[in-house]
Amino acid sequence: MEGMKKVPVREQEALVRAHNFDEVCYGYNMEEATEEAARCIQCKNPRCVKGCPVEIDIPGFIKKITEKDITGAADVIAEASALPAVCGRVCPQETQCEELCIRGVKGEPVSIGKLERFVADYCREQGYAPMKKEPDNGHRVAVIGSGPAGITCAGDLAKLGYKVTIFEALHEPGGVLTYGIPEFRLPKAGVVQPEIDNVRKLGVDIECNVVIGKSVTIDQLMDEEGYEAVFIGSGAGLPKFMGIPGENANGVFSANEFLTRNNLMKAYLDDYATPIFRGRRVVVVGGGNVAMDAARTALRLGAETYIVYRRSEAELPARVEEVEHAKQEGIIFRLLTNPTEIHTDEKGWVTGMTCVEMELGEPDESGRRRPVVKQGSEFTIEADAVIMALGTSPNPLIASTTKNLETDRWKCIVAREEDGQTSREGVFAGGDAVTGAATVILAMQAGRAAARGIHKYLTDTCTIA
């Protein structure tokens, strides 16, 4: 039936893109966007907005698209989000705004993510950036980390008139947007840098190569460098490994290492100096978005690539779109499978791994059915590289060097959800450093909440006009 389905989005052909790092999805053009925007019925009480962690006025910006006022649409989005081109690409809309869209009850929901992306891409190409901000109020805030949480917090505070400096440990800003998510999902020069530049244009300074807790501590930033409040958005932390034999063999990498070499250090390009191991057969262990990114990267570097995951397809934590893309490109899924040992040759190089088959038993505390080992199901996969994509544990660098900063039993920083307040006065936190590894948009939500918290704190304590 007419209008029941989304306007399809053009994508690079699967077997072609499996050999390059160009973006998979081409996005809508003006014609497609206005056609899709017309599917929005402009609910009076829009459910989609409730599904958006940063509460973008979704019907509002979509209406502007139907009027072909794309910069107007960008202004609406900018009220809530500093990173629309990023979110339009990497947000899990299917479990957020689009899941609640009334059109989804009978048919497909409005393609909100692709519309957001269209607005951001169109405005970037036209050289338009929403720049509404309050006059300077003379107060200084330090933001630690230039990932989604930090960028959002800094952008919101700059719009309120604060002088914000972001401290980034790596040599490029962007956090996971730069080192983690690959070019084929999120182009760096084309999409990430321009959105970060927009935040700079709001007056935010970004100082790279500063490792808070090492180069300088939070106490020093506040006592000696004159920052009145600090937001910690330092991200996820240290990669987890399984603790199985052979895990330190040559050819076993964390997904963080593999992706950082490829994305931040651009090892896939010949004129960059950083090396990367291009396996012949690569096994990625894990089922999240990071596992999909690592597998699809290994594939593009020329390897036959497997995903090994201990639960079934229904439990894959990755977005459905990423799983589908991975399958189309030729990633081989070995589900209900778990590695038990990595084999090496006499020089310590990976030759393969022993796995066991799993079956799903009773639900565990996460509500998912617990995978249990099938007796006698051991088998071997030959491989010359194994990539562990098992999540991360918090980096202790900041918590261990900041006085009176409380952490929980998982060593995550404790911060109040509504405003990011930590146990330390004037210090706020949000994103993966607080919650453990989550999504870009949840980090942005925390960055926004903390910006409001910092504004309230400084308004109350410093009587900002």
Added chain:
Amino acid sequence: MYRILKAEKVADKIFLMVVEAPRVAEYCQPGQFLIVRNDEKGERIPLTICDYDRERKTVTIVFQIVGASTLMMSMLKAGDCFHDVVGPLGLASEFITDPIEEVRKRRYLFVAGGVGAAPVYPQVKWMHENGIDCDVIVGAKTKDLILLEEEMSRVAGNLYITTDDGSYKRKGMVTQVIQDLYDEGKRYDVCVAIGPMIMMKFVCLLTEKLGLPTIVSMNPIMVDGTGMCGACRVSVGGKTKFACVDGPEFDGHQIDWTQAMERQQLYRTEEGRAMLAAQEGATHHGGCGQCGGDR
């Protein structure tokens, strides 16, 4: 940008640079390292901090050419800039945070092999500034590869210099000197050994026999240096540690040396060697050219 104030060749393929890096110079301590990048396409090269001047906001680094990136680095002159310098990274040497009365009671022996003299120097200097004279052994393949002799002699208690080929001072490996000192009746409470992995391994084998606790500084392959990538995994006492955040200094008697040396070969595959910049050796510290890692 991080300006190079001084760049000099101190031995064959070995260079010393003084670099403006205010945030590194302000709080760095002996035992810590930094990461540099030559240019916007360069790799991140970890190097131990050899010296620092808090007032002039500079740090001193020493490195050896072992691959394309360090070769490019060696061509930088005073007045040129590094694209990036980040640090200080890793933990300071244990004695920095131990109570000074405790440290004063211990007899320290420092052992430096090849470019390892660079990371050993600030530790000995720190000891000297705190009124502690330590015995120091500096070894290298040959006379021209003995580094920082003058600087070291100003801060060391007894300085023992040895060359493998006997071209200068004593003849033999650093392990021979340790054995000689013990044969003479000298005893120590802590040994700090820094240099090529093979040298640190053999020092540890000897000091284990001598019952001398030994700290080594590991220089594994690294990317970010902040704990994020896990490339720098080292097995210490059967547990996996990240050299960048748990180290770089560890109990040398607990290290799985075979694994550590295998891991240094990661980007040295036959087919990749020509293309991939060598990453081991003089990056960080160590890499005297004796261990075969650069051949």
